[in-house]
């Protein structure tokens with residue numbers, strides 16, 4: 513919020529919360545109609561009127577001790593405030609919405625309700641309605657609430673996932689949650705996860721397809737990290753890294769954002785623009801991550817470096833400020849994978865970008881922010897099966913790619929080819945799934961076109977369609 517320091521206190525949501533908390537106490541301590549109650553009620557009414565002028569309804573949320581007015585954080589360092597906030601939270605209240613038209617009687621009724629409130633089977637809404645309160649609602653936020661304003665993306669990947677990929681995600685989720693709760697990073701799980709990604713997930717076209725496609729769910733850090741690890745692996749393989757370096761790359765990519773576990777989730781997931789302090793906090797995930805990783809024994813020495821450098825550009829800009837130092841090539845690989853993954857994933861504040869557009873965005877960043885060679889390699893790698901390429905499916909069918917699939921680059925439309933005559937024998941869509949949820953077909957191999965195969969015969973009908 514860009515409120516100047518001399519702003520009238522009426523625009524501070526804490527004034528409303530404090531007013532409500534004291535009114536609650538007064539109604540419990542003094543008889544109805546006592547002048548102190550009347551005075552507090554008038555003050556509260558004034559501050560609410562002030563806030564309602566700025567926005568209707570007023571939405572005040574308390575998330576981990578911070579007060580948000582209409583989604584914007586309001587500082588609350590003060591000890592007395594913290595006490596008042598924890599009182600409200602003990603009552604099970606951390607979200608208060610007030611609508612225009614609110615009456616003084618309703619404020620009083622809410623204060624009395626809060627004083628007398630004990631948890632019963634009946635919902636707060638029903639209890640308030642019974643007291644004729646229509647313009648105020650009280651509630652509890654879920655611990656991972658993405659807030660009322662954000663688009664409602666599902667929290668976890670939906671649909672049938674490749675089983676190894678699904679298992680990797682749940683391992684990563686657990687590692688993240690443990691680290692966020694203050695436990696040391698579990699190196700054994702990280703190592704298992706790295707092995708699983710390299711030897712199982714990377715071999716599944718279905719999993720790669722799911723990683724490359726847009727993600728219609730809130731792309732939380734643990735999903736993002738697994739995906740960035742897989743995409744970094746694709747690039748690393750393509751540029752010819754050896755197996756030991758690939759393992760180091762996957763580990764580093766998996767942990768590049770681990771510093772985010774130290775930042776309040778409501779800031780990581782905050783919809784809309786961040787203010788300066790919030791932006792600084794988000795940017796600190798690089799240094800926080802590097803600190804965690806340096807302290808963790810058993811990791812590759814480059815893992816903390818990648819966490820530190822992955823938001824730095826090839827020109828030495830970006831954050832954190834490390835002078836003109838150019839990021840390590842491994843950090844440069846992770847940066848390409850990171851940006852692609854972030855923009856093809858849904859966020860509380862942004863719809864996902866389709867892969868093709870994401871590639872264009874990467875291309876625009878090449879040279880300035882990202883390493884041009886790596887961007888080219890990546891873009892070429894993910895358009896695995898361009899139109900006209902000859903492939904073999906897992907059903908041992910020979911086929912030609914006649915149309916790429918924007919959402920699922922690994923599952924294009926094919927025309928099956930007769931092995932003897934090289935004549936087309938029908939089309940199949942490899943993105944189609946069986947009733948079990950798995951793909952009916954995967955492409956297992958890319959083949960050089962043999963002599964005697966006339967591509968036009970296959971491609972023309974599809975082009976015309």
Ligand SMILES: [Fe+2]
Pocket residue numbers: 768769797822823
């Ligand atoms: Fe990051």
Ligand SMILES: [Fe+2]
Pocket residue numbers: 736740768769850
């Ligand atoms: Fe990231």
